Amino acid sequence: MTTEAIHTELVALHDGTTPVRSRWSYRADQPFTVTAAFQTDRDRWVEWVFSRELLVEGLGESAGFGDVRFRPIEERGLRMLVIEIESPEGYALLELDHGAVDRFLGATEQMVPLGGEDDHFDVDELIAELTRV
Template sequence: MNSLVHKTLVVQLQAGDTDRCSVLAHLGYDAADPFALSIVFSHDGRVLARWTLDREMVADGLLRPVGVGDVRLRPVSRGVWDELRMEFLGDPRTDGDRHRAVVYAWAPAVAAFLRETHRLVPPGREKVAVDDFLAEVIAGAE
């Protein structure tokens, strides 16, 4: 059985006060890390950013605003077009604010991706290999 799910979406990136521009978002899920989703944003063959997000947070973000740190998600409806708004906060700027980028993804496509991950590992059935994790932590401390 395949333990990986991948989906590539065309999303809209808005950085600062600029207009939206289309970029690719490569979503990934590995059942070996059942709580995490990876997103790699790219444009013209260049990787713009990589983020790891909590799978449950993304699911919740399709329904209501979530996040208080570097990642904030919320649903946005533009007429018949439902989007997931993802705000990513980066390094501090010289004016004291932080760099930020906002990405808009078509919500039904994100929901379809999540359903595929839920078929592999249903919510609440995630398992973490605690012994392996502790062995890694202890090995790194030596």
């Protein structure tokens, strides 16, 4: 099983004004998910894991009903991807450059084509991991 991975840093804007560093990761051996970590004002990193399919959908139209929601917008001639993340601890609305997120997604597709995730997913390893005591 491959351990190829993609990592990139993006700067988001919180409520359209405050810069927030984020780290985006994708691993070929976990082909269905994307991980995004956002730096908080207390210099902690808060990590969110969501489906790559949700990100694909969110780049084109509003997507998500749960704790992570995406929607593309265009303001002042800039294309942005709005991310809303919500938990019992709080809520954040972040804006990222649409093109930067699209390039990250394109890099994931070079590694694992959309629809080809099953070819990279080791269900036996997952079962072994879940049943270890």
